[in-house]
Amino acid sequence: MRVGELSRRSGVSVPSIKYYLREGMLPAGERTGPNQADYGEDHVRRLRLVRALLDVGGLSVAAAKEVLAAVDGDVPLYEALGAAQDAVVTVPGGVSDEAAAEARAKVDGLVARRGWRVTEANPGRRAAADVLATYARLGWPQFGEAIDDYAAAMEQLAAREVESVLSGTDGGGRERAVEGAVTGTVLGGSLLLALRVMAQADASARLLGADPSDKFTTDS
Amino acid sequence: MRVGELSRRSGVSVPSIKYYLREGMLPAGERTGPNQADYGEDHVRRLRLVRALLDVGGLSVAAAKEVLAAVDGDVPLYEALGAAQDAVVTVPGGVSDEAAAEARAKVDGLVARRGWRVTEANPGRRAAADVLATYARLGWPQFGEAIDDYAAAMEQLAAREVESVLSGTDGGGRERAVEGAVTGTVLGGSLLLALRVMAQADASARLLGADPSDKFTTDS
Numbered sequence: 243m244r245v246g247e248l249s250r251r252s253g254v255s256v257p258s259i260k261y262y263l264r265e266g267m268l269p270a271g272e273r274t275g276p277n278q279a280d281y282g283e284d285h286v287r288r289l290r291l292v293r294a295l296l297d298v299g300g301l302s303v304a305a306a307k308e309v310l311a312a313v314d315g316d317v318p319l320y321e322a323l324g325a326a327q328d329a330v331v332t333v334p335g336g337v338s339d340e341a342a343a344e345a346r347a348k349v350d351g352l353v354a355r356r357g358w359r360v361t362e363a364n365p366g367r368r369a370a371a372d373v374l375a376t377y378a379r380l381g382w383p384q385f386g387e388a389i390d391d392y393a394a395a396m397e398q399l400a401a402r403e404v405e406s407v408l409s410g411t412d413g414g415g416r417e418r419a420v421e422g423a424v425t426g427t428v429l430g431g432s433l434l435l436a437l438r439v440m441a442q443a444d445a446s447a448r449l450l451g452a453d454p455s456d457k458f459t460t461d462s
Numbered sequence: 463m464r465v466g467e468l469s470r471r472s473g474v475s476v477p478s479i480k481y482y483l484r485e486g487m488l489p490a491g492e493r494t495g496p497n498q499a500d501y502g503e504d505h506v507r508r509l510r511l512v513r514a515l516l517d518v519g520g521l522s523v524a525a526a527k528e529v530l531a532a533v534d535g536d537v538p539l540y541e542a543l544g545a546a547q548d549a550v551v552t553v554p555g556g557v558s559d560e561a562a563a564e565a566r567a568k569v570d571g572l573v574a575r576r577g578w579r580v581t582e583a584n585p586g587r588r589a590a591a592d593v594l595a596t597y598a599r600l601g602w603p604q605f606g607e608a609i610d611d612y613a614a615a616m617e618q619l620a621a622r623e624v625e626s627v628l629s630g631t632d633g634g635g636r637e638r639a640v641e642g643a644v645t646g647t648v649l650g651g652s653l654l655l656a657l658r659v660m661a662q663a664d665a666s667a668r669l670l671g672a673d674p675s676d677k678f679t680t681d682s
Contacts, residue, residue, distance in 0.1 A: 253557065287600075290599060290600055291600060294596045294599075294600060298592050298593055298596045300552055319670065320666055320670040320671075323662075323666050323670075324663065324666065327659045327662045327663060327666075328659065330655055330658070330659060331652075331655055331656050331659050332520055337473065353660065356664075358660055358661065358663075358664040359663070359664050359667040359668065360660045360663050360664055361663070364659065364660055364663050365656075365659060366655075366656040366657065366658070366659030366660035366663070367656075367660065369652065369655070369656035369659070370653055370656035370657055370660070372518050372652075373518055373649045373650075373652050373653040373656065374653075376514045376518045376645075376649060377645070377646075377649065379510060379514075380507075380510055380511060380514060380641075380645055382642055382645055382646065384626070385626065385627070385642075385645070385646045385649070385650065386653075387626075388619070388622060388623065388626060388650070388653075389653065389657070391618075391619060391622060392619065392650075392653060392654055392657050393657050393660075393661065395615040395618065395619055396654065396657045396658045396660075396661040397661045397664070397665075398611075398615065399608070399611060399612065399615055399658070399661070400658060400661035400662040400664070400665045401661075401665045401668075402608060402611060403608065403662065403665070404662055404665040404666050404669055405665075405669065406604070406605065406607075406608060407605070408669060408670075421600075422602055422605075425596075425597070425600055425602055425605070426597075426602065426605045427662065429593045429596060429597065429605070430593075430605065430608070430612075431655050431658065432551075432589065432592075432593050433590055433593040433594075433608075433609065433612060434612055434616065434654070434655075434658070435550055435551055435589070435651050435654075435655070436551050436585075436586040436587075436589035436590035436593065437586065437590055437609070437612050437613050437616045438550070438586070438616045438619070438620060438651065438654070439547045439548065439550060439551050439584065439585060439586030439589070440573065440578055440580045440584055440586035440587065440590070440613075440616075441578065441613065441616040441617045441619070441620035441621075442543075442547045442620040442623065442624055442647065443544065443547060443578075443579070443580050443581070443584055443586070444576075444578040444579050444580055444617070444620070445617075445620045445621045445623070445624040445625075446540050446543050446544065446547075446624050447540075447579040448579065448621075449624055449625065449628060450539065450540040450543075450628070451540070
């Protein structure tokens with residue numbers, strides 16, 4: 243199909259398609275003339291994945307590129323899974339102060355307590371320490387006390403997530419398996435935060451009383 | 463203090479400070495001359511909060527502006543808390559297809575099953591439905607089956623989060639309370655995803671075997 247039909251089929255505008263081509267996020271079509279190329283079903287599927295990572299997964303273009311490089315590269319499944327896991331957290335430029343050192347020690351302690359097999363380079367370590375250090379710098383160190391509860395909840399979910407991604411991707415070939423791993427890992431983070439927003443709204447309504455003008459679906 | 467000292471004290475560059483002033487995210491200083499203004503400790507604290515929301519919380523400038531408007535506005539605490547909760551999820555432009563309608567029904571069913579008091583307008587509803595619809599469109603509907611596990615975990619954490627934010631913000635006046643609510647709510651999401659990355663890496667290592675060149679802190 244031509245680029246116009248690819249755009250209609252995928253719901254992605256032609257300028258965006260050209261941008262993804264330039265950035266290497268979408269493989270080139272088969273050249274059929276000086277200014278024409280032919281695209282196939284693989285391109286439609288890839289565009290849907292690209293938009294899922296950016297729009298629904300909330301990844302930056304840079305993070306999506308790294309994840310797609312793992313999909314396309316000839317790397318083992320666990321490496322692709324790791325790239326998808328890492329893409330979900332952004333690690334800000336670090337400040338080296340007392341709060342940062344203390345926060346790092348707290349995260350190291352948590353990892354040891356739970357017996358997690360986590361490399362020194364795992365971006366979750368730095369990202370978690372950054373949150374704890376920021377809590378301390380802003381004068382709210384007590385918010386960091388929830389870290390053990392958070393970790394227990396994530397540990398339970400992560401085991402099932404990884405199992406589900408691995409078992410769900412059986413039998414479709416390597417590329418399909420890696421796509422599934424990336425999709426489940428990245429979008430699962432968005433799903434979790436979406437449910438957290440609803441659960442928090444419910445907890446706020448119960449604890450604070452809600453705006454009486456709001457309309458609730460349940461508990462009316 | 464002058465803008466140069468404000469920059470040194472807060473670790474934020476002068477061009478960034480000027481940008482936040484233009485965007486209304488930082489209140490103007492007291493004018494002391496045609497091209498000079500005087501800033502105080504409130505400005506240092508506000509800059510730290512702005513950078514925490516953007517860098518550590520991962521909010522967009524637009525989302526951070528909405529949260530800060532709630533901090534500055536004379537709104538009740540539960541509204542500021544709601545603004546912070548909402549800022550954490552981004553709701554992409556919706557597609558109306560069969561997958562979207564089915565996904566929306568699944569989220570409505572979940573909310574009813576759990577008895578959550580959640581308004582129709584809560585962005586978590588739309589964001590959760592978008593993930594489920596995207597799973598279906600990409601051919602991985604089975605990943606949506608984890609939604610009840612996710613919801614149960616988030617419900618348990620959210621109740622404690624909201625309680626901790628409310629009890630931790632007692633006695634500091636309205637502005638300090640709202641700042642605390644915003645900080646705990648936004649940064650808590652980042653902490654959760656950071657811990658999820660580590661928990662997933664641990665689960666992957668256990669299920670798939672890890673790269674033998676990796677160095678683990680525990681379980682060596």
